Amino acid sequence: xxxxxxxxxIAGSGAFPFEIAYSLREIGRKPFIICLRGFxxxxxxxxxFDHVFADMLDPQKxxxxxxxxxxxxxxxxxxxxxxxxxxxxxxxxxxxxRDELRRIVSGGDDRILRGVIRLIEENGFSVIGVDxxxxxxxxxxxxxxxxxxQRSTYSDIELGLSILRMMSPYDVGQGVVVxxxxxxxxxxxxxxxxxxxxxxxxxxxxxVILENNIAILVKAPxxxxxxxxxxxxxxxxxxxxxKDAGIKGIAIAAxxxxxxxxxxxxxxxxQAGLFLKGVHRS
Numbered sequence: 001x002x003x004x005x006x007x008x009x010i011a012g013s014g015a016f017p018f019e020i021a022y023s024l025r026e027i028g029r030k031p032f033i034i035c036l037r038g039f040x041x042x043x044x045x046x047x048x049f050d051h052v053f054a055d056m057l058d059p060q061k062x063x064x065x066x067x068x069x070x071x072x073x074x075x076x077x078x079x080x081x082x083x084x085x086x087x088x089x090x091x092x093x094x095x096x097x098r099d100e101l102r103r104i105v106s107g108g109d110d111r112i113l114r115g116v117i118r119l120i121e122e123n124g125f126s127v128i129g130v131d132x133x134x135x136x137x138x139x140x141x142x143x144x145x146x147x148x149x150q151r152s153t154y155s156d157i158e159l160g161l162s163i164l165r166m167m168s169p170y171d172v173g174q175g176v177v178v179x180x181x182x183x184x185x186x187x188x189x190x191x192x193x194x195x196x197x198x199x200x201x202x203x204x205x206x207x208v209i210l211e212n213n214i215a216i217l218v219k220a221p222x223x224x225x226x227x228x229x230x231x232x233x234x235x236x237x238x239x240x241x242x243k244d245a246g247i248k249g250i251a252i253a254a255x256x257x258x259x260x261x262x263x264x265x266x267x268x269x270x271q272a273g274l275f276l277k278g279v280h281r282s
Contacts, residue, residue, distance in 0.1 A: 007133070008032045008071045010062065012078025013039040016137075016233060016260050020077055021049055023134035032069050034062055039078065063123050073126045075133050076116070076229050117228060129228035130258060137262075138231075139278040141254040145266045147275040149249050153216055156181065157251040160218025161281055168223035174232040177247065179215040184208060192219065192234070196241040203246055210246045217242055220253035220281060227256070235260030239268040247274060254278035 007024065009031045011017035017033070017040075024031045025048075033051040040046075040053070054061050066074065117127045130137055143149065149157075156178040163176050163183060173187025177199050184202070187195045196217070202208040219232045234252060242250060250269070252259075257278075259265055269276040 006070065006072045007075065008034055008066055008069065008073070009075045009077060010034045010036065011040050012036050012076075014078050014260070015235075016258060017077040018049075019137060019260060020075060020130060020134050023137060025049075031075075032071065034065055036078075059119065063120075066120075066123075066125055071125060073128050074120055075128055075130070077130065114226065114229075117226070127228050129226075130231060131227050131255065135255075137258055138255050139252045139257045139259055141278045141280055144259075144262075144276045144278065145270045147249070147270060147273060149216075149251075149275040149277055150214060153214055153249060153251075153275075156214075156216055157218055157277075157279060159183075160216065160251065161220055161253070161279070164218065164220045165223050165281075168225075171222070174221055175217060175219045177215055177217055177245075179210065179213050184215060192217075192232075192238060193241045196238075196245040196247065199245040199247070200241075214248045215246055216249045216251060217247050218251045219257050221256050231256065231258050233258035233260055234265065236264045236268045239265060239272055239274060242274060243272040249275035249277065251277050251279050254280050256281070 007029060009017055009021055009024075011033050021031050021033060031049065033046070033049050035046070035051055035053045036056045037053045039056070052065060054065065120127050159181060160176045160178045163178075163186070164174065167173075167186070173189070173191070173195065175187035175192045175195060177184040177195065185195050185199050199208070199215070203210060217238075219234060221227070221230075221232055225231075232252075234250065234257065238250070255278075266276060
């Protein structure tokens with residue numbers, strides 16, 4: 001195995017960046033990790049990889065690090081908080097077109113992420129997605145685990161996918177909770193876990209009574225979404241929130257949704273009595 005790496009991982013918070021790094025190492029690659037300060041902790045799995053810390057608001061340093069290491073490909077992974085408008089101005093000071101800068105700053109998260117990709121690629125680097133770098137981390141087609149979905153849930157899965165498809169142009173969330181042809185909750189900027197907490201509170205306040213009804217969570221990326229950034233993900237924590245919310249199953253777009261810590265996630269779903277199913281979108 002060569003000591004040289006031509007691939008860099010710009011890492012935000014969470015375990016997912018390191019899952020990608022370990023997956024790359026398993027196929028003989030040695031990723032260089034640029035840890036975004038304030039998002040990656042010193043106690044993360046850094047000892048296993050060549051790494052450095054950098055400020056998200058210092059693109060000049062990040063680009064310089066990529067050049068110094070002769071990096072050709074870049075992966076963006078992990079959570080980051082959306083910076084304020086003034087911080088965004090410093091990030092995009094590299095953009096020559098002020099009108100373009102104004103559109104990026106005033107737009108939603110998708111537009112900001114596309115701006116980040118454009119900034120990196122304009123400086124001579126190629127941004128690649130998880131589906132290219134580590135496709136084994138994406139959901140497979142079919143049932144995972146031992147719990148089988150009831151046939152009555154199939155129409156709700158289709159409904160959930162249809163709703164997510166219709167919401168795609170509006171940069172909303174990437175998840176929806178459906179029960180018996182009725183939408184209980186749509187994911188917003190707060191994320192999947194917070195949406196599931198809303199469902200739990202609605203039941204606690206008796207605004208929703210599920211009883212024997214089968215509520216399911218459906219997750220899929222926005223239609224036409226750039227798979228190089230912000231793919232939806234589930235993990236053990238999602239299973240816990242889903243169970244607490246009375247969810248009986250989770251359907252995710254096969255090949256388009258990340259499963260963080262897959263073995264533990266499937267085990268947690270089995271223990272919670274939830275089905276976990278990858279589905280292809282038509």
